[in-house]
Amino acid sequence: MLQQAFIETLTMVGASTAIAAVCGLPLGLILACTASGHILEQPVINRILGAVINVGRSIPFIILMVAVIPFTRFVVGTSIGTTAAIVPLSIAAIPFVARLVESAVFEIDRGVIEAAQSMGSSPWQIIWKVLIPEARPALVLGLTITTVNLVGYSAMAGAIGGGGLGDLAIRYGYQRFRADVMLQTVVLLVILVQALQTLGDWASRKLSRR
Amino acid sequence: MIQLKGISKTFSGAKAVHALNNVHLHIPAGKIFGIIGPSGAGKSTLLRCINLLETPDQGEVWVDNVRLDTLSPKELRRARQKMGMIFQHFNLLSSRTVAENVAFPLEIAKVDPAQRRLAVAELLELVGLSDKANAYPAQLSGGQKQRVGIARALANKPRVLLCDEATSALDPETTKSVLQLLKSINEQFNLTIVVITHEMSVIQEICDLVAVLEHGTVQEWGPVVEVFTRPQAQATKRMLRGTFAANIPPELLDRPSQSRGPRRLLKLSFVGDRAHQPIISHMVQNYKVDANILFGRIDQMKDLPFGMLVLELVGDEERLSQAVSFLESQQVELEVLA
Ligand SMILES: Nc1ncnc2c1ncn2[C@@H]1O[C@H](COP(=O)(O)OP(=O)(O)O)[C@@H](O)[C@H]1O
Numbered sequence A: 001m002l003q004q005a006f007i008e009t010l011t012m013v014g015a016s017t018a019i020a021a022v023c024g025l026p027l028g029l030i031l032a033c034t035a036s037g038h039i040l041e042q043p044v045i046n047r048i049l050g051a052v053i054n055v056g057r058s059i060p061f062i063i064l065m066v067a068v069i070p071f072t073r074f075v076v077g078t079s080i081g082t083t084a085a086i087v088p089l090s091i092a093a094i095p096f097v098a099r100l101v102e103s104a105v106f107e108i109d110r111g112v113i114e115a116a117q118s119m120g121s122s123p124w125q126i127i128w129k130v131l132i133p134e135a136r137p138a139l140v141l142g143l144t145i146t147t148v149n150l151v152g153y154s155a156m157a158g159a160i161g162g163g164g165l166g167d168l169a170i171r172y173g174y175q176r177f178r179a180d181v182m183l184q185t186v187v188l189l190v191i192l193v194q195a196l197q198t199l200g201d202w203a204s205r206k207l208s209r210r
Numbered sequence B: 001m002i003q004l005k006g007i008s009k010t011f012s013g014a015k016a017v018h019a020l021n022n023v024h025l026h027i028p029a030g031k032i033f034g035i036i037g038p039s040g041a042g043k044s045t046l047l048r049c050i051n052l053l054e055t056p057d058q059g060e061v062w063v064d065n066v067r068l069d070t071l072s073p074k075e076l077r078r079a080r081q082k083m084g085m086i087f088q089h090f091n092l093l094s095s096r097t098v099a100e101n102v103a104f105p106l107e108i109a110k111v112d113p114a115q116r117r118l119a120v121a122e123l124l125e126l127v128g129l130s131d132k133a134n135a136y137p138a139q140l141s142g143g144q145k146q147r148v149g150i151a152r153a154l155a156n157k158p159r160v161l162l163c164d165e166a167t168s169a170l171d172p173e174t175t176k177s178v179l180q181l182l183k184s185i186n187e188q189f190n191l192t193i194v195v196i197t198h199e200m201s202v203i204q205e206i207c208d209l210v211a212v213l214e215h216g217t218v219q220e221w222g223p224v225v226e227v228f229t230r231p232q233a234q235a236t237k238r239m240l241r242g243t244f245a246a247n248i249p250p251e252l253l254d255r256p257s258q259s260r261g262p263r264r265l266l267k268l269s270f271v272g273d274r275a276h277q278p279i280i281s282h283m284v285q286n287y288k289v290d291a292n293i294l295f296g297r298i299d300q301m302k303d304l305p306f307g308m309l310v311l312e313l314v315g316d317e318e319r320l321s322q323a324v325s326f327l328e329s330q331q332v333e334l335e336v337l338a
């Protein structure tokens, strides 16, 4: 039972992190590159995208989860279960990742980008050869934070039928007064978060050449 | 090689800054051209106008007979590949090794990997960093980082090298060696180098020509020796003050003479071979005047010695005037102070 729930949590977190990374990275890059004074300065696009992302980030996850039910049903055919929970989790994480990517890119020294421009790099080459590699340690850290947050969110998603450790804790630990189950899930969550953070820190350090 | 015609640039903001006002410059091929001026004079802006990192509001930028400011973005990128640039803070990619940093511009120019490797090895050899090929920038000293910067800037065999305060973050010893490297590159590849700096010594050590920039305007320009020995603009004089031979400690002029009778206080400036010739001893022997050296120094300007002496001549009137006319005939810069 515990093992099943653990696998469900990992599935939800893993899949939504992957989706959020795949969608959030380009969005974050667009957000950063279209900012004023950057390589593809586009104030209008920047402002619109920024506003949309802010809206996404300001909706509480509980409400988002319910609000996107029709969309979830459209995408995965059902609104309950582990697979269905991945949809709201991803949607919640995408704007978060986009902002993290944006700030990771802003942290790169302007001089380095300028040096690349002085050598005749195209914007595309700058994105691939400068921005992404130089931001990589910060991106890994950002992704770690995202994953850890998603562990927390996934517990909430579990409460509305998504399965996973959160679901287990509520159904057995809370509603059926199984303190032992509650304790086990909490310990498992703590270990999971610790492990993810340690792994992320290690990977980021490994990538950083500073 | 590089021609700037009437370049103006204003930065708008809360308060508009007129960074450049109608700047005209001609930078001949194969020379090291210095642009000196105080901080905020517009030097960086001017340099960045040459490769269009900064777009001038007005004026034309010509490099190698191509007008750059009207090129399409794509054409401009191709043109930039033939112009190297180095920076005060090096601006290396921290995620790449030394060799990968040097390979960067070759990747941008789509040079194939095998050729790239050869070129990188050659460039690292040139700047003396072959043993650091696999180090990361964070593991290098400032001087080594700038050498990587230079190797990177030279990778696509540019016609022009632009240097923005390239030695300002380095200690004096390292500065010297980096300047020597630039000088030898200039000679070896007949590369045109534009150096901007606020340090007199940089101009003195490697530049053939210099322009003095202040308030976004070229105050004067010409061969370094000329500009430094016969400064015309106030800005130049101010900058030269205290730096070298152009100036005399003022106490010297106020000090009462030790000797009675007629005397002359002279300031002599020598450039080049003249600095080696025994003009003073000729004068003393031939005109029978006494010469006291009150002050003197000799500096080196690129490859030219450049000296200044303050002499007090004592003797009778006639001999004094003869001695002075002798000196005047000797192609030394002479100024009678008293
Ligand atoms: N991007 C910019 N935006 C606004 N003002 C600028 C910008 N770049 C330079 N300036 C201003 O233009 C003037 C000249 O700057 P700069 O060319 O960097 O001088 P220097 O290199 O001689 O110290 C300064 O007053 C500076 O504040």
Ligand SMILES: [Mg+2]
Binding pocket: B043, B044, B045, B165
């Ligand atoms: Mg500057």
